[in-house]
Amino acid sequence: MLKVEGLTKIFNPGTINEKTALDDVSLHLKPGDFVTVIGGNGAGKSTLLNAVAGVYRPEMGSIYLDGKRIDRLAEHKRAKDLGRVFQDPLMGTAADMEIQENLALALRRGKRRGLGWGVTAREKVAFREKLATLGLGLEDRMSVKVRLLSGGQRQALTLLMAILKAPKLLLLDEHTAALDPKTARQVLALSDHFIQDLGLTCMMVTHNMRDAIAFGNRLIMMSQGRVILDVEGDEKKLLTVEQLVKLFSSRSGEEVNNDRMLLG
Amino acid sequence: MEQILLGAVSLGLLWSIMTLGVYISYRVLDVADLTVEGSITLGAAVTARLIVTGGDPYVALVFSFLAGLGAGLVTGLLHTKLRIPALLSGILTMIALYSVNLRVMGMANISMLRMTTAYSIIGSLLGVNKTLSVIILGGAMALIIVLILYWFFGTEVGSAIRATGNNPFMVRAQGVNTDNTIILGLMLANGLVALSGGLIAQSQNYADVQMGTGSIVIGLASLIIGEVLFGKRNFLSRLLSVLFGAITYRIIIALVLRLGMPADDLKLFTAITVALALSLPRFKDLRDTLKVSMNGRKKHA
Numbered sequence A: 001m002l003k004v005e006g007l008t009k010i011f012n013p014g015t016i017n018e019k020t021a022l023d024d025v026s027l028h029l030k031p032g033d034f035v036t037v038i039g040g041n042g043a044g045k046s047t048l049l050n051a052v053a054g055v056y057r058p059e060m061g062s063i064y065l066d067g068k069r070i071d072r073l074a075e076h077k078r079a080k081d082l083g084r085v086f087q088d089p090l091m092g093t094a095a096d097m098e099i100q101e102n103l104a105l106a107l108r109r110g111k112r113r114g115l116g117w118g119v120t121a122r123e124k125v126a127f128r129e130k131l132a133t134l135g136l137g138l139e140d141r142m143s144v145k146v147r148l149l150s151g152g153q154r155q156a157l158t159l160l161m162a163i164l165k166a167p168k169l170l171l172l173d174e175h176t177a178a179l180d181p182k183t184a185r186q187v188l189a190l191s192d193h194f195i196q197d198l199g200l201t202c203m204m205v206t207h208n209m210r211d212a213i214a215f216g217n218r219l220i221m222m223s224q225g226r227v228i229l230d231v232e233g234d235e236k237k238l239l240t241v242e243q244l245v246k247l248f249s250s251r252s253g254e255e256v257n258n259d260r261m262l263l264g
Numbered sequence B: 001m002e003q004i005l006l007g008a009v010s011l012g013l014l015w016s017i018m019t020l021g022v023y024i025s026y027r028v029l030d031v032a033d034l035t036v037e038g039s040i041t042l043g044a045a046v047t048a049r050l051i052v053t054g055g056d057p058y059v060a061l062v063f064s065f066l067a068g069l070g071a072g073l074v075t076g077l078l079h080t081k082l083r084i085p086a087l088l089s090g091i092l093t094m095i096a097l098y099s100v101n102l103r104v105m106g107m108a109n110i111s112m113l114r115m116t117t118a119y120s121i122i123g124s125l126l127g128v129n130k131t132l133s134v135i136i137l138g139g140a141m142a143l144i145i146v147l148i149l150y151w152f153f154g155t156e157v158g159s160a161i162r163a164t165g166n167n168p169f170m171v172r173a174q175g176v177n178t179d180n181t182i183i184l185g186l187m188l189a190n191g192l193v194a195l196s197g198g199l200i201a202q203s204q205n206y207a208d209v210q211m212g213t214g215s216i217v218i219g220l221a222s223l224i225i226g227e228v229l230f231g232k233r234n235f236l237s238r239l240l241s242v243l244f245g246a247i248t249y250r251i252i253i254a255l256v257l258r259l260g261m262p263a264d265d266l267k268l269f270t271a272i273t274v275a276l277a278l279s280l281p282r283f284k285d286l287r288d289t290l291k292v293s294m295n296g297r298k299k300h301a
């Protein structure tokens, strides 16, 4: 489904701030793969997701989605096949627009926008149903401005917007890290539910090792712009946090930093 | 006094169309677009040139609008395709327009005295005086434009433009080319500003290459007065508040002039008003922190 080959991303090349954020990364996702991504701060996890989404142009390498080469496409052109949720709950929605207007923007992803209504009456009915699946009561507040929602509600809405059109690839970048533990669990459970339900292919960055083991069918670990571990299936299911920590230090040569990678 | 008030209302209506343009760039797109200073004059210049060469005054207004679209397009391209910061892009177009406007007019100013204007046509049709015909035409156009904008920003394209001003990152993630929405928004904004310039020139029977100087501040002042006095509940009421803000600004100016303020100080007065209005949130913060520390002191005492 996703084929990343020899991907290299260098920030500020040729300057004193030069930083190789991705160093010859190759990765192949099968349809339906749900990959959790872990790694220390600055390992290149976000850069990998952003390079796939087209926020940055890589210096080298290629990216194929469903057989189509996309690494030269502009960000908005790749968007039709991608769903994205970000760490910052403010980033995924338009704050001064209504819940239903945000959903309508997402529903038109990949379509030509014209002078038809931004939100139609029929769409509102469908949105109400979809919002109800979040279990947050947002279906009764569809004309409320997103600004008035809590971080968790905004993140759940962003998730719904991301999967509304059943994207070929769902990119979740620490999307529960900014939420309180209870809300984080809810949003994570919702994400898992949507991914299973729609059979989505997904990459989910998390700093919680236990979540990385519990969710998905495959786990990759990154360090210094490289993939240093890639396990799937039963091997992944049987992993323990202790093993992961050991693997991390032996393969990256770093110690696990407790602030960033939660062991529990 | 009544005459002064009517004059202020008529002027306010013509400038409200320009203020709607400023609303689109400053509030909807979240861009401080200085192109306005040049495009209002551009609208006036195009209209004046067409009228003195025997053109129809209404057709002239259409061309003013189109010219404004072009000015917005230039700023939009500079900003999005060449990645020049928005403020600087606007300044560049504004400066360039100064020369363009001189070329359009062929001189520094054009008088349209005793020539047929959009207002003189309405005046003789309805048998009303100049001020009333300005109010009728200006009011009708302002209202129609408000309704069109209300409709437009509810469409798919309009929603995408609004979202771009809110969160361009999210909009790109939803498959929208934000370069296009920014360009479109800037075009629409400057089209309205230039149309307003054409209407103003016809009302004063005069176009001057300097007339745009300070217009962005007048637009901002009107915008903020409208928001403070007439609230911002839903989108339609916001658009209408822009209109009422522009009229209120003109009434305030007429009053302070009548109270004896020298006309030369007008721009200083307007600038100070805008600076105060823009810093209102900061004053509120200060007041709140003061309150909190006072309360704290009371508790400790």
Ligand SMILES: Nc1ncnc2c1ncn2[C@@H]1O[C@H](COP(=O)(O)OP(=O)(O)O)[C@@H](O)[C@H]1O
Binding pocket: A011, A012, A019, A020, A021, A039, A040, A041, A042, A043, A044, A045, A046, A047, A048
């Ligand atoms: N826009 C940018 N400009 C410069 N350096 C960046 C940029 N984004 C990320 N980096 C650098 O690239 C490295 C990888 O960052 P990132 O992918 O955000 O790490 P992670 O998400 O794994 O914590 C870090 O050293 C970071 O400082």
Ligand SMILES: [Mg+2]
Binding pocket: A045, A046, A047, A174
């Ligand atoms: Mg990151």
